[in-house]
Amino acid sequence: MRRREFIKVSTLVGSGAVVSPALMLGGCTSSPLPGTGVVTKTPTICDMCFWKCAGDVYKEDGELWKITGNKDDLHSGGRLCTRGTGGPGAYLDPDRLQKPLMRVTVDGRQTFQEVSWNEALQFIATKMQGIADVHGPERMALLHHGAGGHHFLHLLRAFGSDSHAEPAFAQCRGPRDVGFRLTFGEAASSPERTDMANARCIVLLGSHIGENLHNGQVQTLTEAINKNAMLITVDPRFSVPAGKSQHWLPIRPGTDIALLLGWMNVLIEEDLYDKDYVDRYTIGFEQLAKHVRQYTPEWVFLETGIRPDVIRETAREMAKAAPATVVHPGRHASWYGDDTQRSRAIAMLNALLGSWNRKGGFYIPEKVDLPHYPLPDYPKPKFKTGDAYPDKWPFASQGVTNGVIEASVGDDAFFKGWMVYGTNLPQTIPGVAAKLRAAADSLDLVVVVDTMPSEVTGYADVILPECTYLERYDDIRNSGERHPSLALRMPAFEPKYESKPGWWIAKQLGERLGLQEYFPWDDYADKLDWELQQVGSSLEEMQKIGVKNFPRKRPLYFRDGQPARFYTPSRRIELYSQQLADKGFDPMPVFTPPEPVPSGYYRLNYGRMPAHTFGKTINNPLLFQLAPENQLWVNPLVANKHTLESGDYVRLASREGAVSGRIRVRVTERIGPDSVFMAHGFGHKSKRLRLAAGAGADDSELMTNIKIDPIMGGTGMRGNFVTFIKQSSTGSKS
Amino acid sequence: MTRFVMVIDTRICIGCGDCVVACKTENKVPDGLNRDWIVEATRGTYPDLKTEFRSERCNHCSNATCVTLCPTGASHHWNDSNIVLVEPEKCTGCKACIAACPYDARLVMHPDGYVDKCTFCHHRVARGLDPACVSSCPTGCMHFGSLDDPHSEVNHLLKTRDYKVLKPETGNDPNVYYLI
Amino acid sequence: MSEELLVTARDNALIDPSLHIWTWEVAMYLFMGGLTAGIMFFAALMTVRDKEHIAPFAATRLALLAPIALSIGMTTLFLDLEHKLFVYRFYTSFQITSPMSWGAWILIVVYPISVLQILSTFRSGYSVFASFVDKLKPARLLMDWCERNRVTIAYAVIPFAVALGIYTGILLSAFGARPFWNSGVLGLLFLVSGLSTAAALVVLIARQKTEKELFTGLDFVLILSEIALIGLVIISLASGSGQHIDALQIIMGGPYTFQFWVMFFCIGLVIPMLLEILEMAGISKSLAMLAPVLVLVGGYALRQVVLDAGQESTWTHYETQYSPELLQRLPGKD
Numbered sequence A: 001m002r003r004r005e006f007i008k009v010s011t012l013v014g015s016g017a018v019v020s021p022a023l024m025l026g027g028c029t030s031s032p033l034p035g036t037g038v039v040t041k042t043p044t045i046c047d048m049c050f051w052k053c054a055g056d057v058y059k060e061d062g063e064l065w066k067i068t069g070n071k072d073d074l075h076s077g078g079r080l081c082t083r084g085t086g087g088p089g090a091y092l093d094p095d096r097l098q099k100p101l102m103r104v105t106v107d108g109r110q111t112f113q114e115v116s117w118n119e120a121l122q123f124i125a126t127k128m129q130g131i132a133d134v135h136g137p138e139r140m141a142l143l144h145h146g147a148g149g150h151h152f153l154h155l156l157r158a159f160g161s162d163s164h165a166e167p168a169f170a171q172c173r174g175p176r177d178v179g180f181r182l183t184f185g186e187a188a189s190s191p192e193r194t195d196m197a198n199a200r201c202i203v204l205l206g207s208h209i210g211e212n213l214h215n216g217q218v219q220t221l222t223e224a225i226n227k228n229a230m231l232i233t234v235d236p237r238f239s240v241p242a243g244k245s246q247h248w249l250p251i252r253p254g255t256d257i258a259l260l261l262g263w264m265n266v267l268i269e270e271d272l273y274d275k276d277y278v279d280r281y282t283i284g285f286e287q288l289a290k291h292v293r294q295y296t297p298e299w300v301f302l303e304t305g306i307r308p309d310v311i312r313e314t315a316r317e318m319a320k321a322a323p324a325t326v327v328h329p330g331r332h333a334s335w336y337g338d339d340t341q342r343s344r345a346i347a348m349l350n351a352l353l354g355s356w357n358r359k360g361g362f363y364i365p366e367k368v369d370l371p372h373y374p375l376p377d378y379p380k381p382k383f384k385t386g387d388a389y390p391d392k393w394p395f396a397s398q399g400v401t402n403g404v405i406e407a408s409v410g411d412d413a414f415f416k417g418w419m420v421y422g423t424n425l426p427q428t429i430p431g432v433a434a435k436l437r438a439a440a441d442s443l444d445l446v447v448v449v450d451t452m453p454s455e456v457t458g459y460a461d462v463i464l465p466e467c468t469y470l471e472r473y474d475d476i477r478n479s480g481e482r483h484p485s486l487a488l489r490m491p492a493f494e495p496k497y498e499s500k501p502g503w504w505i506a507k508q509l510g511e512r513l514g515l516q517e518y519f520p521w522d523d524y525a526d527k528l529d530w531e532l533q534q535v536g537s538s539l540e541e542m543q544k545i546g547v548k549n550f551p552r553k554r555p556l557y558f559r560d561g562q563p564a565r566f567y568t569p570s571r572r573i574e575l576y577s578q579q580l581a582d583k584g585f586d587p588m589p590v591f592t593p594p595e596p597v598p599s600g601y602y603r604l605n606y607g608r609m610p611a612h613t614f615g616k617t618i619n620n621p622l623l624f625q626l627a628p629e630n631q632l633w634v635n636p637l638v639a640n641k642h643t644l645e646s647g648d649y650v651r652l653a654s655r656e657g658a659v660s661g662r663i664r665v666r667v668t669e670r671i672g673p674d675s676v677f678m679a680h681g682f683g684h685k686s687k688r689l690r691l692a693a694g695a696g697a698d699d700s701e702l703m704t705n706i707k708i709d710p711i712m713g714g715t716g717m718r719g720n721f722v723t724f725i726k727q728s729s730t731g732s733k734s
Numbered sequence B: 001m002t003r004f005v006m007v008i009d010t011r012i013c014i015g016c017g018d019c020v021v022a023c024k025t026e027n028k029v030p031d032g033l034n035r036d037w038i039v040e041a042t043r044g045t046y047p048d049l050k051t052e053f054r055s056e057r058c059n060h061c062s063n064a065t066c067v068t069l070c071p072t073g074a075s076h077h078w079n080d081s082n083i084v085l086v087e088p089e090k091c092t093g094c095k096a097c098i099a100a101c102p103y104d105a106r107l108v109m110h111p112d113g114y115v116d117k118c119t120f121c122h123h124r125v126a127r128g129l130d131p132a133c134v135s136s137c138p139t140g141c142m143h144f145g146s147l148d149d150p151h152s153e154v155n156h157l158l159k160t161r162d163y164k165v166l167k168p169e170t171g172n173d174p175n176v177y178y179l180i
Numbered sequence C: 001m002s003e004e005l006l007v008t009a010r011d012n013a014l015i016d017p018s019l020h021i022w023t024w025e026v027a028m029y030l031f032m033g034g035l036t037a038g039i040m041f042f043a044a045l046m047t048v049r050d051k052e053h054i055a056p057f058a059a060t061r062l063a064l065l066a067p068i069a070l071s072i073g074m075t076t077l078f079l080d081l082e083h084k085l086f087v088y089r090f091y092t093s094f095q096i097t098s099p100m101s102w103g104a105w106i107l108i109v110v111y112p113i114s115v116l117q118i119l120s121t122f123r124s125g126y127s128v129f130a131s132f133v134d135k136l137k138p139a140r141l142l143m144d145w146c147e148r149n150r151v152t153i154a155y156a157v158i159p160f161a162v163a164l165g166i167y168t169g170i171l172l173s174a175f176g177a178r179p180f181w182n183s184g185v186l187g188l189l190f191l192v193s194g195l196s197t198a199a200a201l202v203v204l205i206a207r208q209k210t211e212k213e214l215f216t217g218l219d220f221v222l223i224l225s226e227i228a229l230i231g232l233v234i235i236s237l238a239s240g241s242g243q244h245i246d247a248l249q250i251i252m253g254g255p256y257t258f259q260f261w262v263m264f265f266c267i268g269l270v271i272p273m274l275l276e277i278l279e280m281a282g283i284s285k286s287l288a289m290l291a292p293v294l295v296l297v298g299g300y301a302l303r304q305v306v307l308d309a310g311q312e313s314t315w316t317h318y319e320t321q322y323s324p325e326l327l328q329r330l331p332g333k334d
């Protein structure tokens, strides 16, 4: 409702006298109407996923009421997504970790025992010091995900180790970022710098925005649809955006590179590419033109199942709208093991369309120049993370989780200790169970910092309960956006139970390791206040407004014909990659057909469902009751063949013999007959997750055929084949 | 009768369920219960398909059978509008209204035991705010307003777009519109 | 293929997966209401038609059972209420559009009428008890008055009895939201069934042969009419909208097929009717008590199956993609 309507409506509604709404309205229940008590508001940054939307936490009469988006925030546009709105469930979850726990042996059986913070911290500090003394501090690695991980990265760096890895690289956007960096010298960043709101044509390759609820992506895609932009979705499954697209290309799984090469073929053969842009900024066009000549739409059709006329038509649509065309880089990109090349093909297609740093294509993100709190320099580590797995994955620009895990197995393993923060490794790293057990056997120390008794806590020597994002300060959010902006996360509540904020845990450990000079603040608020003061704000101001936007200093897009230098060796957009060639990789993407589906098996496809973030929200009571289990999507033809019906439960067996938990069948046309699909994150095994335990199946444990990307170490997860094990309806043994 | 309507764009709705969670937190709806819900309707055969998502709730019917059949007047139209509410002080818990709703939009609110349903967030509407579900929807596909105001956004949408209501054959004259 | 799926889980008590707001309590209430109507109707009819000599039980003693049956029904209805304390709220207003409100008020009127009806034949039917009542002067005067106006009262009772009987059906058929109930014939069907159960009750209790024969004959006719009315209900559903046709499936292959056709139709109608034929033809006497018992059982079965099938019938047909059991894990649930 708009403001103007409000006035009108309220005169219609009001019965004259000014009565407080509570008295006037009556209502459905005997309880008072919401919002009639004492209401307070505290700014936060949502931590239900990694998009980092800014919002406000409302309390009514001291109780958590609701969380809503901050209107000034570009990440959220004032509206949180399903999971963000469900944030109260994270705080209220009765299964949260409450006290530090330590592994002890009682009567020959290992178990966890509650210990004091002091005991837990002292134990960890002693062990870490021992590892540093015997092997060197670099042998202590951090596996982390999420904003709070920064406190522990800081701790480890102060300690002398820069060994760290996050699943956001090798299990997620690593291939994309490396592919884009190899091409443009820059990554697609987070939030993705796609200018969808202004695009006239959007091409989604797999990215299932709508199920993938990254808020800004959803909102800008919506804006484009509202403006009748051309939407082309390439997905073997009838995804949510496929249903909104003018063109849905139900591609044969694993053949995206063929299609991308085919599109480039059409653009070049039909002279539809942006010549000026290509001349001005790129290198290697001649080689590319020659390279893609072989990939005609007719040839592509045979590989992808997409008709030649559709390939031509969609390529022309892209060209027509260019440069306001976004060929979306996607985000989770570790699919089939050739993913850096696939991402490169996407980047190159965008280059041909001239959409990089152009309006309606990709914008140039800008951050606030926020000085860091003055601290002593870190000691210089003797080893980098990559030294743990030398000669592997030359373009891995960050730590590779799977590399770190492998380098932790055995007595002579590189790593001797782990700190795990905010990542549930057993579900997150595909098919990792055996290696994780082996690593846990070998390591001298495993510390897990988590809010929940997730599966990963089962591998820990010490479990440290962090409080949730609603109960703590973290670093100021300063991510590249259309406008530079800062956002504050601050506690809306005292930490529940004996949980503590990450910054406090890191500082306590730092002090016990003699690193107090790296932790000079009493309260993290002091640090944040200092930083904010440097840019003309203050903690006090931010506590009121939550988000502060700053003016841009640089233009949002390239001006027409402006000269530009890119952060590549050639300073140009590299259509031909000498860097790759030098290391023995294809300088331009080459299509290799995916492994065919063995008979009797189906390709295991997976993705997101809007109600949840991976496995970490399944036990959230608010979101659990929205979606308590995942479903196995099965095409009706397949269902017929196996006499399956919607509502039946099955287990899945991978070709290599792994067996999943029980999962409910959904017979649907939205998936083709060669694959099955499930949302990732379910099938929790930890019994202490009382809502989530045993509900649905976990795709990770079926991933027994992992294709590692040789360029950067990404774990290709989509090459797995499964078949059904039917469950008798009563046989609910789980 | 003031006519408040909700207009939901199925071309935009992604079925994310944010509206359901927003309602739960705003209105403190107890565990397991919901005042709104999402329906996904898919027609066709792979790969020739159409999917529609609909966020559904009480339709605040102009001709509300729940009100007509309520024996005590507990179910009523609020303030001479089409917003249908239940007055707990009059309710007997006979559940006739639950059976009377062709949209299955009513529920018994445990542990209070009262009949509960979507209120169109009249507590917000009275303050000039959109209902909680509308203001949370990340796609902005939900719109709320008065049909009596010729300049309202909802009026404009209904004039310029094709729309439908659910099961008009019920004769209930529902007030949640779906743009198609 | 066409899928219509609830993609957010919900556990709206009493609605999911299908409506189940009313159980045996309401079925019993509807049954007792119908029986009460039948009792009052036949008691009055025998008076009006001056059949005391042929049917002395029905004419003089039957009426006493009306408030008893009605009270049993009212008790079970009360048991169904979510807020038992607030039953009085039915009488804080009269809602002209709500059959339930009508019903509440009809019941209020039926009780005193029923008392007048009882008193009008009390001395002849229950002489021993009547002598006690006679000791109280106002009661005696009232009883005198009633006896004097016996026939007038009987005439007055008939429309109320019919209204009560029909109301139990209209109560359900007014629910347009439940296509299975939504048939104009339901009121008549419930009335006839109510009469039939009352006739069966007379057969069961009456001692005099002429009376048993009379009511067996009456019941036979009523059962025949009931079968005809069921035919009409089915035809009206079958010729209705999609929702009505779907609703009909519930008893034509759907979940309540057995209950409807075996429990109610065969056991409650056809078998007793056959038994009554045998009896009227004088062929079998040994099973004489079975027919009325089955009719009574069938009368209840009719209310129960209609109640259940109606709640199963709906305008929305949403499958859910979640196992409802999982929601029972929520902290708020036990």
Ligand SMILES: Nc1nc2c(c(=O)[nH]1)N[C@H]1C(S)=C(S)[C@@H](COP(=O)(O)OP(=O)(O)OC[C@H]3O[C@@H](n4cnc5c(=O)[nH]c(N)nc54)[C@H](O)[C@@H]3O)O[C@H]1N2
Pocket (backbone or CB within 6 Å): A049, A050, A172, A173, A204, A205, A206, A207, A208, A209, A211, A212, A213, A214, A234, A235, A236, A237, A239, A251, A252, A253, A254, A255, A256, A330, A331, A332, A333, A605, A606, A607, A608, A609, A610, A611, A612, A613, A614, A718
């Ligand atoms: N609700 C919710 N949203 C989230 C998250 C969450 O947990 N929950 N996680 C966030 C994170 S960290 C990430 S990385 C993103 C991931 O989200 P995206 O980057 O969108 O994930 P993808 O894996 O690219 O997309 C999955 C889609 O790829 C399709 N697909 C499978 N095989 C192929 C193929 O061979 N070719 C093509 N073209 N498509 C294929 C699948 O059918 C599915 O529709 O989501 C983010 N958003």
Ligand SMILES: Nc1nc2c(c(=O)[nH]1)N[C@H]1C(S)=C(S)[C@@H](COP(=O)(O)OP(=O)(O)OC[C@H]3O[C@@H](n4cnc5c(=O)[nH]c(N)nc54)[C@H](O)[C@@H]3O)O[C@H]1N2
Pocket (backbone or CB within 6 Å): A047, A145, A148, A167, A168, A171, A172, A173, A331, A332, A421, A422, A423, A424, A425, A427, A428, A429, A430, A449, A450, A451, A452, A453, A454, A455, A456, A466, A467, A468, A469, A606, A607, A613, A614, A615, A616, A617, A680, A699, A700, A701, A703, A717
């Ligand atoms: N099979 C399969 N594997 C995948 C994916 C997939 O789709 N399928 N997706 C991949 C992608 S794209 C990504 S980004 C990764 C994500 O991988 P992860 O980030 O590991 O995601 P989760 O499994 O949700 O684990 C998050 C953990 O953090 C904990 N946690 C939540 N909040 C806090 C907090 O405030 N503090 C602390 N200390 N801990 C907290 C949770 O309890 C949980 O244990 O997974 C990757 N792995």
Ligand code: SF4
Pocket (backbone or CB within 6 Å): A046, A047, A048, A049, A050, A051, A052, A053, A076, A079, A080, A081, A082, A083, A084, A085, A213, A214, A215, A216
């Ligand atoms: S996208 Fe959703 S879950 Fe992620 S930060 Fe934003 S509101 Fe939170």
Ligand code: SF4
Pocket (backbone or CB within 6 Å): B008, B012, B013, B014, B015, B016, B017, B018, B019, B020, B038, B053, B055, B136, B137, B138, B139, B140, B141, B142
């Ligand atoms: S919040 Fe909006 S987009 Fe999401 S399901 Fe509800 S109406 Fe649809």
Ligand code: SF4
Pocket (backbone or CB within 6 Å): B057, B058, B059, B060, B061, B064, B065, B066, B067, B084, B100, B101, B102, B103, B104, B105, B106, B117, B172
């Ligand atoms: S949708 Fe149902 S509950 Fe809502 S007003 Fe209409 S009949 Fe009543």
Ligand code: SF4
Pocket (backbone or CB within 6 Å): B069, B070, B071, B072, B073, B074, B075, B086, B090, B091, B092, B093, B094, B095, B096, B097, B098, B115
């Ligand atoms: S349950 Fe309450 S609101 Fe519903 S019909 Fe009965 S008295 Fe009316």
Ligand code: SF4
Pocket (backbone or CB within 6 Å): B022, B023, B024, B026, B027, B035, B036, B057, B117, B118, B119, B120, B121, B131, B132, B133, B134
């Ligand atoms: S209008 Fe309010 S009460 Fe109704 S569904 Fe939306 S949030 Fe819930």
Ligand SMILES: [Mo]
Pocket (backbone or CB within 6 Å): A168, A171, A172, A173, A331, A332
């Ligand atoms: Mo990710």
